[in-house]
Amino acid sequence: MARSRRSSLRLQPSLSTSSLIEMSQRECLTKPLIEYEDILPNMMMNESSLKLTDLLARESDVTVSNQISSLIEYRGFAWHLLVTVIHTLWLLWTFLPENWLHYIGVHYYPSRWWSLAVSNYILILFLYSYIALQFWNVEVEAIPRDDLRAICDGDQVVEKDIVKYGWKDTNGVFDLRISDVNEVLYD
Structure with missing residues (x-):
C-alpha cells in the first residue's frame, strides 16, 4: 500500500533544454496563429471560468480595437x-x-551665446508663467470668503429628499444644502 502510494507520488523526470526546444517547435508548427481578437469569441464563456478581472474588463469603457491608427498619431x-x-x-x-x-562644413551659425540665452529665456518664461498663474488664480479667479457662492453655486445638483441621505453617505452625484447638513449634525 505504501509502495503504491510512493510510486504515484514519484516526480516526473525533468525535460532537457533540447527536448523543450523540440516540443516548442512542434507546437508552433501544429498550433495556428491566433490574434487577440480571435481568442474571445472562440473561448467557452461560462461564468465559472471567468476571473474577476475578465468581468471588470467587460464592464469597463475601454475597448480593444484593431482599427487602423488615425492620422493624428502619424x-x-x-x-x-x-x-x-x-x-x-x-x-x-x-x-x-x-x-x-568647420571641419564638417558648418560655417554659418549664430553665436553660441544664443544657445544659452534662448534656453534661459524659456526657463524664466516657464517660471514667470507658473508664478503668474498662481497669482491669477488666487487674486482674480478665487471668490471672496464672505461670498455666498463659496457655500453653494448654480452648478450643484441639490437632492430634495433629505430623508434619503440625512443619515448616510451621498452617492457623489447630489449635494446637500449646508443648512440641511447643519441640521442633521448639530440639531
Whole structure:
C-alpha cells in the first residue's frame, strides 16, 4: 500500500533544454496563429471560468480595437522625430568645438551665446508663467470668503429628499444644502 502510494507520488523526470526546444517547435508548427481578437469569441464563456478581472474588463469603457491608427498619431510621431532632430542639432551646435563644426562644413551659425540665452529665456518664461498663474488664480479667479457662492453655486445638483441621505453617505452625484447638513449634525 505504501509502495503504491510512493510510486504515484514519484516526480516526473525533468525535460532537457533540447527536448523543450523540440516540443516548442512542434507546437508552433501544429498550433495556428491566433490574434487577440480571435481568442474571445472562440473561448467557452461560462461564468465559472471567468476571473474577476475578465468581468471588470467587460464592464469597463475601454475597448480593444484593431482599427487602423488615425492620422493624428502619424502627425504626433512626425513631430516627435522633428523635435528630436532639432534638439540633437542644437546640442551638437552648443557642445561641439568650433573647429569640428568647420571641419564638417558648418560655417554659418549664430553665436553660441544664443544657445544659452534662448534656453534661459524659456526657463524664466516657464517660471514667470507658473508664478503668474498662481497669482491669477488666487487674486482674480478665487471668490471672496464672505461670498455666498463659496457655500453653494448654480452648478450643484441639490437632492430634495433629505430623508434619503440625512443619515448616510451621498452617492457623489447630489449635494446637500449646508443648512440641511447643519441640521442633521448639530440639531
